[in-house]
Amino acid sequence: MNRRVSDPTAPFPNPLLAPLLAGVDSLKGVRPATARLLARVAGGARVIDLLFHLPESVVDRRYRPNLRTAETGRVCTLHVTVSRVVPPAPGGGRGRRPWRVLVSDGTGDAELVFFSPHLVRRLEAGQDICVSGTLERFGERLNMAHPDYLVPAARMGEIPLLDPVWPLTAGLFSSQVRSAVRAAFDIFPPLPEWQDATVLRQRRWPGFEDALRTLHRPCDLPELMEGDALVAASERARARLACDDLLAQQVAMAQARRLNRLRPGRAVAGDGSLRRVALSRFGHEPTTAQVRALAEIDADLAAPRQMTRLLQGDVGAGKTLVALQAMLGAVEAGHQAALMAPTEILARQHLATFTKLSPVPVAFLSGSVKGKARREALARIADGTARLVIGTHALFQESVVFQDLALAVIDEQHRFGVEQRAMLGEKGPQTDVLVMTATPIPRSLLLTQWGDMQVSRLDVKPAGRKPVRTSLHALSAMDDLLAGMERALARGARIFWVCPLVSESETTDIAAAEARHAALAAHFGAESVGLAHGQQDIALREQAIADFAAGRTRILVATTVIEVGVDIPDATVMIIEHAERFGLAQLHQLRGRVGRGRAESYCLLLHDSALGQTARRRLALLRETEDGFLIADEDFRLRGGGDVAGRRQSGLPDMRLASPLHVDMLLTLAAQDARRLVDTPPDQRPPALRAREPAVSLLLELFSRARAVRAIRAG
Incomplete structure (x- = not known):
């Protein structure tokens, strides 16, 4: 394709799009x-x-009967005369008393009911008005409660025959949206067609502007006023716009794949000397899954292209050893390798493991490393003295400069944003990226399904690892739960209790960690219950976790700060309060904090009594399986896959205009068309394909897909 389509780094959009890419405040009257x-x-x-x-x-406000023939239970637009305005009766009583307006049209009488006097005070007997709303019958009288429209009869044309209903927010009214949309169509530029002409003809899809107009301004199109024409036209318009959305996404992904193929990497292959030392210090033979995963990673590293690979394995499956071996391979080849973890606790846990196993020194960098220690660490990273580097978010800060970063490993990747992962990968000239997780987030699962990320899976369970027995309990059974905790503590158990929030919130009824800590301390004794949350000083939080690990406290109330990096084999019970408020990935990770020793372990998912069907199905999945890929697949199905070429990690893949049904129906069509547009060699492109290229560039700009490569490369 020409540069305008194939280069997603082009700095300026086409000026033809200027009216559409301008701020909505540029519209007349807004x-x-x-x-x-x-x-x-x-x-x-x-x-x-x-x-x-x-x-x-x-x-549909096209039904405009008289009062004698009007059908009740449907939206009617009526031309009537005000007979009398009746204010609310004086006196007390509960609730607001309504204003009533008695009206007639010569064929019958009706009553309009208002709970706000705003419109009513402008009415007087004998006035001709038009109203539109749902007509009902109460006893012998026709009634319309708070009409959607009330205008003087001379302005009846202001009531739309077909009236779109937009989602609103507090302070915004449909009339304001309608006015802004009308102003937007007044400046809509003439755009070329980017969809395949054959597809448009076969599916009877309208043009881009007409599709938007069909949905926003159906009254502008006279052909939609007859019978049920609007229903079929709206379905075709939504399908066409959904395919536009999907095509923009698929073209962006096809561009990323093509540019990744064209962008050379570098072969990174060591001699195995450092790896052998690390394995001898480890003292165990790697599992077959670890051997297979490392071989797949090595093949990617040795190839002359950049790697983006996902390493998935449940807690304790051996991801850290595989990561260390891969990183040592980069060091053997004379380069640097870095591992980024989302929390200080997890980063220091990796530091302890690497220091024990690695034959080369390991540099550490986090927000808590200050002063001289930080300056020394930065200098060693910059001059290449530090070959292995472990850290937190501090690693991708602007002040951190690597001499030659060849491999970036990102642990618990769902805890980082796409932008953060990309920033670490860009610290080297041609950095290979390995991301690790116990549960792939839906966004990465989507990438693997569509072939943009390779997967290595550690599917061999650690020797001696027992399954965690998971059960669901209503929060209303708190007394029984506390009794069960007393029995568990009497047997020597240590218990995690996880709450989603830190302090009381006016907008949610979730019990905060501090409130739960106070309640449990009152029940079991203050000396038995610790507290760890993200707003504590890190030293205080680590002390609380250390006290729990040493058995000085028996219950640890915490937020999701313990989701990763906490390894306490003696902890055997995990209680998660309001589990329905957590994502499946988080629940799976939190459950992984127990079952790490030889004793039987339990995970109790506490939920609201009025649990919805979807939430109950999600929690039931945790009860039925510990397979991270099955859990991620359900998470993907229920929440969607996030934004492949952007920054959202859940929800439909940034499909603003495509429903799940549209994705199922049209994804293959859009993907095949995108491959034709991007991958067809220049000398083999038919004239019709070449003619669409400038229009496709506009499509990418409109759907904000023109700079997708960086996000896709981030995993």
Whole structure:
């Protein structure tokens, strides 16, 4: 393809798109305060974001009967005359008393009911008005409660025959959205067609602008006013826009794959000398899964292309040993390797393991490394003296400069953002990236399904590892739970209790960790219960965890700070409060904090009594399996795969215009078209394909896909 389509780093969008990429505050009649509300509800401040904020339904106001023939239970638009305005009756009583407006049209009478006097006070007897809303019958009288529209009869045309309903936010009204959308179409530029002409003809899809107009402004299209034409036209319009969204995504991914193939890496292959020393210090033979995973990683490292590989294995399956061996291979080849962990606790745990096994010194960098120690660590990393580096988020800071980073390992990758992972990978000239997790986040699972990330799986369970017995319990059974804890403590158990929040919140009824700690301390004794959360000083938090590990406390109340990096074999019970509020990946990781010793271990998932069907199915999956890939697959199915070419890690893959059904129906079509557009050799492209290339560049800009390579490379 030409540069405009194939180069996602092109700095400026096509000027033809300027009206659509401008701020919504540039639209005629849109005030700054309204623009802020529109940006909030639309998920972006551009005009195109507003147009991508599609109505969720359309109210049909074409039924305009008289009162004698009007059918009740449906939306009616009526032309009536005010007979009398009846204010609320004076006196007390519970609740607000309504205003009533008695109306007639010569064929019958009806009553309009208002709980706000705003519109009513402008009405008087004898006035001709038009109202639209749902007509009901109460006793012998027709009734319309708080009409959606009330205008003077002379302005009846202001009531739309087909009335889109947009999702709103506090302070924003449909009339404001309608006005802004109308202004957006007034400046809509003439865009070339990027979809395949044959597909458009076969599926009877409208053009891009007409598809948006069908959904936002159906009254602009007279052909939609007859019968049920709107239903079929809306389905075709939504399908066309969904395919636009998918095509933009698939072209971006195809570009990333092509540029990765064209962008040379470097072969990184060691002689095995350092690895052999590390294995001898380890003292055990690696499992067959570890041997297989390392061979796959070595093959990627030795190839003249950059690696992006996922290493998946449950807690204790041996990911750290594989990572160390891969990193030592890079060191043997004369390069540097770095491992980034999401917490200081986990980073220091890796440091202890690496220091014990590695035949070369290990540098450490985190936010807690200050002063002279930090300056020395930065200098050793910059001059290449430090060949192995372990750290936290501090590793991707601007002040950290590597001499020759060949391999970046990112542990518990779901705890980092896409941008953070990318920043570490960019610390070297042609850095290979290995990401590790016990449960792949849906976003990475999506990458593996679509072939942009290779997977190595450690599927051999550690010797002697017992399954964790998982059960579901309603929070209403707290007394029985406390009694069970007393029995477990009498047997010598140590218990984690995980809460989602740190302090009381006005917006949620989740018991905070501090409140739960106080309650358990009152029940079991303050000396028996510790507290660890993310807002504590790190030394205080680590002391609380150390006290629990040593048995000085028997219960540790914590937030998700213990999700990774906490290895206490004597802890045998994990209690997770309001488990339905956690993601499956988090629940799986938290459960992995127990079952690390020889004793039988238990995980209790506490949930709200009014648990929904989807939430119950998610928790039941944890009860039925400890397989991280099965859990991730269910997470992917329930939550979606995140944004492959962007930054969201869950939800549908940034499909603003495509429903799950559209993804199922149209993904293959979009993927095949994207491959034709990107991968067809220049001398084999038919004229129709070449003619679409400039339009596809516009498509990528409109859907914010023009800079996808960096995100995809980040894993």
